[in-house]
Amino acid sequence: MNKKVKTLLQYLFFFSLGFFFVWLSVKNINKEEWVQIRYAMLNARYYLAIPVVIILIFGHYIRALRWRLLMEPLGYSPKKANTFFAVMIGYLANQGVPRLGEVLKCTVLAKYEKIPADKLVGTIILERLIDAVTLLIVFGITLAIQPGLYTQIVDQIFNSPGEKEETKVSGLTILLIIIAVIALAVGAWMVLKKKTVKDLRAILKNIAMRVWQGLASIRHLKKRGQFIILTIILWGTYFSGGYLGFQALQETQHYGVKEAFTILSAGSIGMIISPGGIGGYALLIEGTMMLYGLQQSIAAAFGWLLWIVQTFVVLFGGLLSFALLPWYNKSRK
Numbered sequence: 001m002n003k004k005v006k007t008l009l010q011y012l013f014f015f016s017l018g019f020f021f022v023w024l025s026v027k028n029i030n031k032e033e034w035v036q037i038r039y040a041m042l043n044a045r046y047y048l049a050i051p052v053v054i055i056l057i058f059g060h061y062i063r064a065l066r067w068r069l070l071m072e073p074l075g076y077s078p079k080k081a082n083t084f085f086a087v088m089i090g091y092l093a094n095q096g097v098p099r100l101g102e103v104l105k106c107t108v109l110a111k112y113e114k115i116p117a118d119k120l121v122g123t124i125i126l127e128r129l130i131d132a133v134t135l136l137i138v139f140g141i142t143l144a145i146q147p148g149l150y151t152q153i154v155d156q157i158f159n160s161p162g163e164k165e166e167t168k169v170s171g172l173t174i175l176l177i178i179i180a181v182i183a184l185a186v187g188a189w190m191v192l193k194k195k196t197v198k199d200l201r202a203i204l205k206n207i208a209m210r211v212w213q214g215l216a217s218i219r220h221l222k223k224r225g226q227f228i229i230l231t232i233i234l235w236g237t238y239f240s241g242g243y244l245g246f247q248a249l250q251e252t253q254h255y256g257v258k259e260a261f262t263i264l265s266a267g268s269i270g271m272i273i274s275p276g277g278i279g280g281y282a283l284l285i286e287g288t289m290m291l292y293g294l295q296q297s298i299a300a301a302f303g304w305l306l307w308i309v310q311t312f313v314v315l316f317g318g319l320l321s322f323a324l325l326p327w328y329n330k331s332r333k
């Protein structure tokens with residue numbers, strides 16, 4: 001298959017998946033609930049968007065500082081402003097084309113800081129690996145304070161409200177079905193590629209070794225403590241944005257730390273499964289908040305409100321960075 005056609009099909013798949021999640025998010029909302037959504041959105045405390053925007057932009061700046069630390073062992077120390085602009089441009093590109101942002105932010109920084117782009121690719125892979133491990137830690141904390149939460153979320157998403165108990169599929173059953181599907185897919189791949197269990201074990205071992213080598217490379221950083229602190233601050237900004245977001249709607253003001261950890265976990269997955277989190281983010285936040293007794297219409301409004309603020313930050317910050325990047329470097333010269 002032609003590479004361009006294959007790439008186009010991948011993009012269409014991800015965007016179709018995003019709009020499917022949008023449909024899942026609103027399919028059970030009736031006319032009366034749409035009125036409630038409109039009322040909630042009209043009466044939201046939009047002035048709180050200002051501190052949330054500031055917190056999120058600060059988080060992106062912290063990500064840029066952390067990225068610079070990963071470049072130091074390579075002998076490079078780019079300007080903080082250029083690194084931040086590159087990060088924001090990367091986020092902007094990811095809104096339209098998944099994974100393009102990772103490539104673009106490397107090429108942008110390489111252009112203005114005279115750093116070989118291929119050397120930056122390794123830092124991006126390491127950064128994503130560290131984020132994945134950090135997300136697993138967040139999952140662990142969320143589960144520790146709320147055991148059995150994720151099966152409840154799955155149950156909430158895949159079973160319609162008001163559905164009879166005997167027709168519902170439990171969250172545990174759905175998770176087992178997902179595991180079975182993955183196992184069948186792996187089995188089919190092994191048959192088609194003529195791979196044995198030994199080959200599969202070797203591949204998994206190789207992946208585990210690469211992950212370990214990536215994490216172990218942190219010990220070569222000159223400022224390991226600073227890197228860990230920046231990582232904690234970065235995820236702290238994500239947590240704070242959601243926590244403060246509870247105060248935007250009257251119906252969500254009583255939620256606190258426990259619920260903030262849950263929406264951080266669910267929202268992170270939502271941002272991964274569709275371009276820019278469209279549909280997926282709001283759907284998972286909606287399903288999560290309904291577990292805490294929030295009405296579906298308000299839960300949907302809350303999810304979309306959080307997504308809109310985050311998307312605004314990326315669009316505004318990314319476009320502004322496109323404009324400021326050449327101006328900053330021209331004035332620097």
